[in-house]
Amino acid sequence: MIQKKICMVGVFATGKTCLVQRFVHSIFSPRYLSTVGVKIDRKEIPVRGEPVTLLLWDLEGRDGTRDVNPSYIRGAHGLIFVVDGTRRETFEQAFEIRDAVTGQVGSVPCAFALNKADLADEWKLTKADEESVMARGLYGVRTSAKTGEGVEETFKWLAEATHQSTGA
């Protein structure tokens, strides 16, 4: 059985839990409840004809005074950095977090989920911002846990990328 540990990382209230809930359970909750510690969900998806179980570690959001706990990231096969597209500062902060955690997990596939895409009127990211994700060699996509936009796509891309990077 192939298992891949995927960590959801980002500052608080960017929608990490909502993205996991949408992907795993096809539900969306508008109520914000901060995650304490790590919640772990799993979902099996086919990758190149093989069943792959994604173990989704939904990490508590980083706040101003506390970094991501490195021991939560240990052994991750892939990372999803979640950005709140209506709070531009979370975009920069996601790169800061990436710089901090890359040293701990090495070069593993990373996706940037530019989340809350349903809130078009409040969107603060420019086209240049979004292009800069790709320019850095990262996979970036607009997502909405509310509508489901980009959600399956992001997890499936990461599953494929982790499968490819480890050869299993």
Place this chain on the structure above:
Amino acid sequence: MTSVRSAPVTIDAFGLTDRGKVRKDNEDHFLVADIHRSVNLLCGSLSADALINRVGTTDALLLVVADGVGGGPDGDLASERSAAAVLSYVGGAAFCFNGLDVAGEHHLLGDLEESIQGVHQQLLKEAGGPRVKAPATTLTMVLLVWPRAYFVHVGDSRAYVRRRGQVQALTRDQTFGEYMVSAGAWSEEQAMRSRTAETLASAIGGSELTPNVGLIDLEPGDSLMLCTDGLTKHVSNERIEEVLGLTLNARAMVEQLVGEALDAGGTDNVSVIVARGVA
């Protein structure tokens, strides 16, 4: 009371259950168990270096509360068997706590879930199938392998962590009301008024079982508290936060909380466990 030495902290843990003032029986069960795997070397010629990682104890602390569903058959049986199944698994798997890697952690959590699924299936089978009302229970458990606390949760018992003066819930109630509020279909007020809000949406022996799984790395000074809803029906989160902040040992905290639940009416069975990481 149990005190587990696990460098750099000592864990002070205690649990208590009470029938309450209204219920005829106590259908709650709880346990606090420290898990050791040790080798007692009587004599030998190995160097101290060779003995490191081979001799010693692997300490883990298992905390479980389970609240048998009242109004149905044998709720106390369901809660007792569920707690015992977890203890049985953890006791038998003690070898794997030492230096768990990522795959080992997933294996451990998967097996804990499976042990719960096993009891669930057995209860349904003994009752005569999924369409028959079987004995049912909640279960909230923490396996603490310092500093990591793994938790598995089913139903509306709760686990909290107190850190730097703030108490936060590790678990979310798996009730119909909580799901409706989460989905935005009900307001908090509507849930409080509804008769069906407290119906369990997930229970061992129930029609649905969807365990929640997670973990948290504790810090010296943190406290964990597990409880059944006989506490939270009567004692507010604010009061729980106050009591967990008092300069008391785990036993005194538990006795204080259970006493306050009883003083406030004790309408349900109440079980509380507190575990403190003492630097």
